[in-house]
Amino acid sequence: MTSTATPDQLAQAASLREAARQSRIRSLESFERCDTDGCVSQWAADSMAQLYCAQAEILENGGVAEFPALFDIDGNMITNAREVHTRYGWAWIITDTDGTLWFNPSKAQDDTRRIATDRRKGYYVGRISAPAWATHRSNGGMWVHVHVYRTTEGMDGVTVVDNGIN
Numbered sequence: 688m689t690s691t692a693t694p695d696q697l698a699q700a701a702s703l704r705e706a707a708r709q710s711r712i713r714s715l716e717s718f719e720r721c722d723t724d725g726c727v728s729q730w731a732a733d734s735m736a737q738l739y740c741a742q743a744e745i746l747e748n749g750g751v752a753e754f755p756a757l758f759d760i761d762g763n764m765i766t767n768a769r770e771v772h773t774r775y776g777w778a779w780i781i782t783d784t785d786g787t788l789w790f791n792p793s794k795a796q797d798d799t800r801r802i803a804t805d806r807r808k809g810y811y812v813g814r815i816s817a818p819a820w821a822t823h824r825s826n827g828g829m830w831v832h833v834h835v836y837r838t839t840e841g842m843d844g845v846t847v848v849d850n851g852i853n
Contacts, residue, residue, distance in 0.1 A: 691749035707739035741821035752819035762852030811851035
């Protein structure tokens with residue numbers, strides 16, 4: 688992705704990278720001075736370092752990140768589609784006035800076969816670049832991960848990276 692970061696965004700990114708470095712140092716220091724009592728401190732410091740790095744990467748890319756997007760076979764983005772996790776894996780749900788449609792992308796290992804199968808169904812899973820930010824997300828327990836999310840909806844600030852056509 689080409690960087691269009693402003694000097695202010697680059698300065699913020701540098702500050703976040705320094706914060707990540709400091710978090711990693713705190714984690715290492717905690718590990719060196721304890722046996723098992725510091726595991727939560729180390730986990731928290733490492734989790735924050737991952738978050739700071741993700742936020743810095745977004746800023747270094749001009750405040751945007753890449754996301755999957757659903758396109759029709761003519762290369763038009765389907766703005767009312769979103770990716771959801773089902774008990775069978777990830778799928779796309781398309782909602783409009785006519786109801787709800789589901790699209791399950793092919794899981795073929797071969798790119799050519801996967802793309803051809805999806806096209807037969809009338810869709811292409813491509814990539815967009817959109818304004819983004821990162822935060823922590825949790826399932827309610829100790830499992831916490833960095834989640835990068837779009838900060839706009841629809842086509843606001845979106846650049847199509849790959850729509851299957853050009």
